[in-house]
Amino acid sequence: MPSEYTVHVAIELSLSSWLVAFRSPGVEKSRLHHIEGGDTTALLALITAERLRVSTKLGAETIDVACCFEADRDGFWLHRLLTANGFNSYVLEPTSVLVNRRARRAKTDRLDAEGMLRVLAAWLGGDRQICSMVRVPSPEEDAKRPHRERELLVQERQRIENRIEALLFTQGIRKRPSLRSWARDMDELRTGDGRAIPPLMRAELDRFRRRLVIILELIREVEAEQASALAAAADNETAQKIIALQRIRGIGENFSAVLVREVLYRSFANRRQLASYVGIAPMPYQSGGMDRDRSISRAGNPRARTTLIQLAWLWLRYQPGSTLATWFRERVGTLKGRTRRIAIVAMARKLLIALWRYVETGLLPEGVEISQEANAMA
Structure with a gap:
């Protein structure tokens, strides 16, 4: 004071x-x-x-x-x-x-x-x-930059790929040529009315290809830097949390890095504080005789929230026998659309809490499978 x-x-x-x-x-x-x-x-x-x-x-x-x-x-x-x-x-x-x-x-x-x-x-x-x-943030949080740079590069890659597909679609071509055999595929492509690709459009597509190749090289470079930095700091507490998450089947290098360096590197007093930081805690609404929870606040870390929702969908695929996946199937059943999207957010919140407990105490979520690489190392 x-x-x-x-x-x-x-x-x-x-x-x-x-x-x-x-x-x-x-x-x-x-x-x-x-x-x-x-x-x-x-x-x-x-x-x-x-x-x-x-x-x-x-x-x-x-x-x-x-x-x-x-x-x-x-x-x-x-x-x-x-x-x-x-x-x-x-x-x-x-x-x-x-x-x-x-x-x-x-x-x-x-x-x-x-x-x-x-x-x-x-x-x-x-x-x-x-x-x-x-x-x-402390200067040590510079470690967040690699996965954030990778995210921007992936977005740029997707933008270029979409632009290539859109240009080809205007000519009635629905298949994108391979980067490995680009020149041959471009020679063989024909428009919907049987013509070769116009020369100026082909020149523009070639420039997009070169930009895409550079972006892919940069993504590989950033991923290699992440891997080497993680190996060099294997004794660090944050690095140990990342390695621990990678032991779980379905959680790769990028997901583990984002979750730990954006969220799990911090200390939280309770699970509601954790969910609030990510912005997936429901907002209370109480007025008169009405007392219920509204939709999530979305006031937390947007990058972590997006990653967590993506991981929740992948969890259903790679961890079908886990308690969380079973809860989701019993809760949603065969329902589609909005109900399924609301339920996946609730599951993402439960998943975040389970992973937080795992990296802090070593207690694996119930029914979780370990990746084959982790089993081989063990």
Whole structure:
């Protein structure tokens, strides 16, 4: 908790300039300063000068400084810089700040900075409902980058493949040529009315092919880096969790890396906290005599949530004898459509909790089969 002698600092970030707002103890009006965007030397000098000015004015030897800024494209390097220089730093979650929704609001950097000052002072004063502060990741979370890069590359691969198929479909061709025999297949392809592929379209398709080959090479490169990094850090606790998940049939290298590095590397007090972090916990609705659970919040980690839903579908295929798969079949039966999609989310939540218990305690989910590679190693 801050002392009574605390200088509140709000930094409104933008590409070209930063607006730094100060509010001294016992003073309602804020002081504003413009500096060039990214000029950390000027920022640190401003904060140091303001602390010295307040210390001289109040005659206090110790003046605390509490800085805040909104989480945006600048990331968290500024938080680490301020903390390393002895200033308390807080990162605001912009969408969590309570605002007046009765009419349109004026939007200026000055109003935003002064608003952050009020929010910071209230939050430090004990009002934890006025906003949410971001949990700043440590530099060690750089390990998340490989699977996130792979995800982007896979999306790009899918986009290029879809574009190739769409161009061929406009000519009445429903089969995509193989990358291994591209030139021969393209020579043999004929449009729906019996013509060869037009030369300009063929040139465009060849460029798409080259881009696709590069993307596939990059995916293999990232996967090789992931495997080598995992082998090099086999004694690390996070790496051990990834290896433990890979022992389960149906969970591969990518799924295990995403689940552990996005979710299971953290500590959770209970299963509801775990499900809330991923955004698959149901939202309660109670009003009068009505008391029920609504749909999931979708407020957690979207990448982990998507991966978990995909894994739940694969679980039905690779772990048909498990208790979870049996529960799903008994619950859904032969029903299709919306009911099945709702049930798979519920199963994904149960699966997440079961895998969490497994990596923390070593207790395998009931009825789970171990992969053949794990059996061979054993």
